[in-house]
Structures are given as C-alpha cells and as structure tokens.
Amino acid sequence: MRTKSFAFLFAIGCFLSLRSDGQQANIFEKDYIKASLLKVANWQMQHSNKKPLNDWTNGALYTGIFAAYQTTKSQLLLDSMMAMGNRYNWRPGRRFDHADDYAITQTYIDLYRIKKDKAMLQPSLDSLDKMKSQPGNEVKKHGIIWWWCDALFMAPPTMAKLAKTLKDPSWLVLSDTFFRQTYRLLYSQEFHLFARDASYLIDANGNGKREANGKKVFWSRGNGWVIGGLVKLLQEMPKHYEGRDFYLNLYKEMANSLLALQQTDGLWRTSLLDPAAFPGGEGSGTGFNCYALAWGVNQKILDKQIFLPAVQKAWVGLNSLVLEDGTVGWVQPIGGDPRRNFNANSWEAYGAGAYLLAGSEVIKLKR
DSSP states (O other), X not given: OHHHHHHHHHHHHTOEEEOTTSOEEETTSHHHHHHHHHHHHHXXXXXXXXXXXXXXXXXXXXXXXXXXXXXXXXXXXXXXXXXXXXXXXXXXXXXXXXXXXGHHHHHHHHHHHHHOOGGXXXXXXXXXXXXXXXXXXXXXXXXXXXXXXXXXXXXXXXXXXXXHHHXXXXXXXXXHHHHHHHHHHXXXXXXXXXXXXXXXXXXXXXXXXXXXXXXXXXXXXXXXXXXXXXXXHHHHSXXXXXXXXXXXXXXXXXXHHHHHHOOXXXXXXXXXXXXXXXXXXXXXXXXXXXXXXXXXHHTTOSOHHHHHHHXXXXXXXXXXXXXXXXXXXXXXXXXXXXXXXXXXXXXXXXXXXXXXXXHHHHTTOOO
C-alpha cells in the first residue's frame, strides 16, 4: 500500500503541462500557479456575465481574485477590485436579509483592511443593521433566514470578518445563531453532507426527491459552497471562540465525506451520491472542494498522508478543465440541483473564483 501511495504521489508531483513557449512545466510549481491565477483572473474580468459586479456570482469571483492578489501581489488585481468597489459605492446587494447580497462584502472588508477607509464598510453595515432588527421576506417565506446551503458561503464569512475587523463579537454571535438553524434543517448526520434546501429532504415515510440510483440528492457545488465557507469562517474566528469546535468538527466530517466521493480523475460529479448518472467532472464544486481540503492540509487539521493525494488529484483534474485562454470550463450554470447542462466551454464567474481560491491554497502545499 505504501508503495502504491508513493508511486501515485510521484506521478502527480511530476504532472507536466505545456507552457506557451513549448516547454513543459510542473503544475505544482509556484511560478506556474501564479501565472495560471493571473491568466484565469484576467480572462474572467474581461468577460462579463451581464450581472452587476456586486451580485453573488461575482461576489464569489472576487473572493478568489482577492486570494489571487494575496498570492501574486498583482497591482492590476488590486486596482480592479478597488475600481469595482468605487463603481458600486461599496454597496452590497439590495436585499438586507438575503445572504447572497453580502458575498461581495467579503471583498469590501478585505480591501478595507488594506485601505482603512470606513466608507468601504458603511453601506454594508447599514444594510446588515436592518437584518438585526427587522423580520425580512426570507424568514416569512421559509421560516429561517439562511434556508439554502449556499448561504453558508455568502454570509457567515462576511459577518465573521466584520466581528474581527470591528472588534464587535455580536456579528459572530448572530452568524452562529443563523448558521446552526441551517445546520439543523439541512445537514445529514448519515452522509455528513448538506441538502441544498428543504425540498431535498426525505420525509419520515421515505418520500422525497432521489437520484436515479435511489440515493438522496446531494449537490456537489452546494456542498462546495458550505465547506469553502467553513474555511473562510474558521480563518476569521478567534481560536478561543466557544463554538469553534462545532465548526471545526463539521469541517472535518464534510472533508472525510467528500474525500470518499472524489472520482478517479480527481473531480467531483454534480450529484455526489450518483456519479454514474452524471459523467464528467464539474469545475465549480471541484474548485471549492480543492480549496477547502488544501487549506486543511496546510493548517495541519487534515491528515497529510490521506488528504494530500486527494488535493493533488483535484488540482490536476481542475487544471484539465482550464482552456488555453484562461477560461475555467465544465462549470455548471446557475441552478440549485445537479444537472448535465454544461460542457468544456461552460463558464461562470464563481467557477473562476473557485479555481483562484484553490490555487491560492495549493501553492502553499509542502510536498
């Protein structure tokens, strides 16, 4: 077994990609990763998805662009993020109680930490303050505010960043309250995965939506949103925070579950429990999973011997989806369930964001 593991690691470590000058480069080399991050970021910023730049799809992208900036120190990336924020006057989305509309605020806070201009935070604070005191449409319609699993990437890291930046723990306490409501509703103690929303739960009589093989529906990108959000949340959460162990244990449970569901090509399928019905890997779910698992290895939270090969396979598989011009392909379009409606040329802003997050952690791996 040890021989096979060594052979696999060697094969992955020596994986080569053709550079633009015709020479071969190791995709785990730092220079290669930095160049790839810049290529993907630049392509995506030049190709609009026709949505506002403070929309959730672009909010996920800009979390990746900021990570790429931290990795490459590219002034172009920093200037582009500042231009985006100024263009929208540092406003989040229009709905004060919808998690999606605060995804972009993560980047506003990251930039505020560099520039120290309170005007970069105030519009988000004004909107979030309403959430503390006013019942909104989400609770009225669904009973809880974060009723779908994607919300756990969009809002909790934002609130944890505010708590740390403003030295105001009330934001973290509020996030904790909302997060645990979502956890109790959507988390499967059997599979250690999240249903996308309550419409994918199976009732006491065994009735509900199932895949073709009879298994429950667990969406790859949905769970990628959650575990990616957990990483960003844990990065901001104080080490002594009373509830930290809950999030750390949840992260480990999901990591082990996703490890077992990774396919031989290093990618995850859109439906985690019915991969045979969804042939071909999916870029956004794989990107978020690669990011989250690589972070766990780098932080020595996950066993390196077990998880490093999985991260390396994921990075190899993820790069196989990137086109020569920097497009991250094979990304499932916007939706709330597993589908087959994408191909090598299918891209979305969040797919590039997931790739950039993944690369920003893979580059830190000690092999």
